[in-house]
Amino acid sequence: MRALIVDDEQHVREGIKLLGQWDEQGIEEIFEAENGEEAIDLIQQYKPAIIFTDMKMPKMDGIQLLEWIKNNQPSSKTIVVTGYDDYHYMRKAIHFGSADYILKPIDPEILNHTLESAVADWKKEEASRKKDKSSHQLMNEMKPVYRDRKLTHLLNSQEVNKSLYEEFSFHVAQNYEVAIVRVNGKTIEAFQGDRDLAYFTVLNVINEILSEKQCGIGFRYLSNKGEIVIIFWDKFDQGDEILRCIYDALKRSIKVSCPMALGKLVHQSSKLIDSYKHAKQVLLSRNVLDQKEQRVYIKENEEQASLTNLMDYSSSIERVVQAGEMRAFDEVIEQILKEFKETGFLSLKQLLHFEKEYQVMSHRWLKKYHVPYSVTDQIEKQIDFFFDKNGAFQLDQYIDRKKREISLFLKIVKRHSLQKNKNVIYEIEQYLQANFDRDVKLQEIAERFYLSREYISRKFKQEFDENISDYLVKIRMNKAKSLLKNSQLKIYEIANMIGYQDDKYFRKVFKKIEGITPNEYRASHI
Structure with missing residues (x-):
């Protein structure tokens, strides 16, 4: 190597x-x-x-x-x-x-x-x-990747490569329709996190039905994560029915809901992207709170014309951050959600908009209060977690999670304020003194004191001229020397009292540090 x-x-x-x-x-x-x-x-x-x-x-x-x-x-x-x-x-x-x-x-x-x-x-x-080096397996893996790449290019470009006709049995037609099948986190979980296997299985189900109907082809859309695209070139009057058939087949096969949306009819291949964009709007306008059995969407939902903005509540949020009171935050959250809970309507577009604004505001808070943390920019992934297997959004669970995040943030801000008047490295040293009899990991210290492992290691060594593990050994040896002066205690008992389960290992460490064995030390001090 x-x-x-x-x-x-x-x-x-x-x-x-x-x-x-x-x-x-x-x-x-x-x-x-x-x-x-x-x-x-x-x-x-x-x-x-x-x-x-x-x-x-x-x-x-x-x-x-x-x-x-x-x-x-x-x-x-x-x-x-x-x-x-x-x-x-x-x-x-x-x-x-x-x-x-x-x-x-x-x-x-x-x-x-x-x-x-x-x-x-x-x-x-x-x-x-x-x-996986076998050539047969490699070819089988490359075929779907090659297909996905070619068809993604077709959707995004304004020309059709003639090789597509023969390679994928793509049909030239006067009209086309594009549908989107959403593959979210719950779908991936059904395959123990194996993303490629999830897409392979879902596409097999989709293309088997489309091949039987002789009306289109499905592929993994590489330009946008979490999407499978279907291009219909025939049977447009049955588009709704075919999508419902695919939805039910997937639900039976993988036990997870894969929401779908159908775009508008276009009259040439160069307009495929327009049909895709329309399908995307249909998907974004869907009500994530509904409890319908089939999540197949054919037309855009116009129930919520304008988006509600978190930024409109920024002054209220800023006040409760400064106050550091979680109860005040609860009131602001309930005020924001009141309309959606009363009407039972929350579009995916609104939800994504909320999450994006929340990430922007979180970043602003972290920067303002000098908190050394970052926020994820994977907005859809954050939301995917809260859809159940039937595709319904768990609003209460989502709000509970946000409340926990905000509560943690308030604690962090409070701790950082206290750290202005305290040297946190000496707090860590006191923590080691209090917990010398167990294996204290660097990650545990990092989580307890809200600092990075690298920062703790660097600062601790600057202050004490030793790394944490060596310093912990020194504490244990000092405690051992004190206990060895008590002739009633066995060596193995002392080893256990200072955090060593193996007294032979304790003896070895003691001699390495002190230059003599525990028995020799005891003999010279009693």
């Missing part, structure tokens, strides 16, 4: 080489590059499994390199190492699939934990890649 370290500073590259436990992870060769351009040459030549990269470099920076790796060497696991604790860099690292994000100066414990996780993930994926 090979690794590559990309950084324009030589001492950083040498530091990573020195601190990394390479032999333990089975990494036999380590290469170095000063910038992205040099890195690409080495990646093409040696195909390293693990790549450490800085973000700010001359010629080609880390963001450009990560994008190139994602497109050209996606099997490599990338780990960003940077001195910039910047949300933009972190977001880009996540976007391009980085395994982790480490801040300089590098903590050996964090470095090796990250390296171990990246190697484990790479080995797992490599085993899967080897298993």
